Amino acid sequence: MTWLLRVLTCATVALAPLEGYLQEVHPHLAKVAPGLLVLTWAAQRVRERRLPAAHPLHALLAVFAAVLLVSSAVHAGDVFTLDYTQRFLPFIVITAVLVDVVAREVPVRAVLGAAVGGAVIAAVGALFSLVVGGDTRATGPLEDPNDLAYFLVVAMPLLIALPARKLLMPFGALLAAGAAATFSRGGGIALACAATWLVVRRGVSVRAVAVTVAGLAVIGLGAVTFAGPVLDKALAEKTYIAGTNVDTRELRWQAAARMLADHPVLGVGLGGFRSSYAAASHNAEIDEQTPVAHNIYLEIGAELGLPGLACFLGAVAMGFVASERVLRTRKDLRPMLAVQASLLAALVASTFLSEQYYLPIWSLVAVAAAADLRREESERDACAARHQ
DSSP: OHHHHHHHHHHHHHHGGGHHHHHHHOTTGGGHHHHHHHHHHHHHHHHHTOOOOOOHHHHHHHHHHHHHHHHHHHTTTSTTHHHHHHHHHHHHHHHHHHHHHHHHTSOHHHHHHHHHHHHHHHHHHHHHHHHTSOOSSOOTTSSSHHHHHHHHHHHGGGGGGOSOGGGHHHHHHHHHHHHHTTTOHHHHHHHHHHHHHHHHTTSSOHHHHHHHHHHHHHHHHHHHHHHHHHHHHHHHHHHHHHHHHHHHHHHHHHHHHHHHHHSTTTTTOTTHHHHHHHHHTTSOOSSOSSOOOSOHHHHHHHHHHHHHHHHHHHHHHHHHHHHHHHHTTTSSHHHHHHHHHHHHHHHHHTTSSOOTTSSHHHHHHHHHHHHHHHHHHHHHHHHHHHHO
16 A cells, blocks of 8 residues: 555645646546545554654644634634635645655655656646747646746755756756746745755755756747747736735735734634625725735734644744754755755745645645654664664
């Protein structure tokens, strides 16, 4: 059953950025791989009569789930709460399962490779939607170009963890071109932060970054040469949207901050930002009465209160701490440096987006915790060998 766990784990991670394509086939198809993963994992542990590998992250996730359920119970009458609870809770469960299976059955590099593979397919879809589909901003497998950019940018640092170095250039070019085609400013900022982190931590050289930037410049020049009118239209549309986004996001952030201040203990319930926005913003947006906050931290805080926000930030902090402990062993540094840079990119991009309902942050934290468990087991084995 180990091989099945490996297949389902990689499928869960790889299919995450392709959710839109799967939903076009069937509304619930995107849930099949994660659902089968949880069931197979449970069956395997029962068959082995073995408890999951325990990490402090598991305890925090249990508290997080409790806060979520209590908040949802208090706000059960809200029109969005049940639906959003059913969407959010599985990510906590999947994170807990990923920690265990990646610590035992699934190699860390396999999970990171699956994330890159899914993102590369999404990037191809993005370029197809722009060149063939006629979209002014690439969408591909996701409706929102910014969400698509989020997946592609978060996947790019993971390239340094791949053993097949010959794939770095073509995969990197596809991911970069797909992300650029979304015209996402937040994605660009996130990628710059991740690249800076890798240079500072000596995960990549300044020369490699310079070559990458030069390659992007060549791609951009080619795009201007062969698709100038299309790019002009896309840039004009993006410029107009960008000005509007600055104003609307400020309104939404202010409304979320008010909700958090008014309901600091349990928030307004999952999905409550949408239903409470009109009142909290005093009908600031006539055309949009039920939006998202476009900031993961403010939205989680507004909907789950300070305890929920603390649990989320605590899980992210545990991911960084766990990856740093692995790095201190000085063994196979690239995967953990890649995880740190990708997690940083995800957190920066999420300052402008509500990405708690997508897998990258959750899976990266889980991989870091799993690698930490692998480190502990290796140290125990080494200690036992010395005593013998």
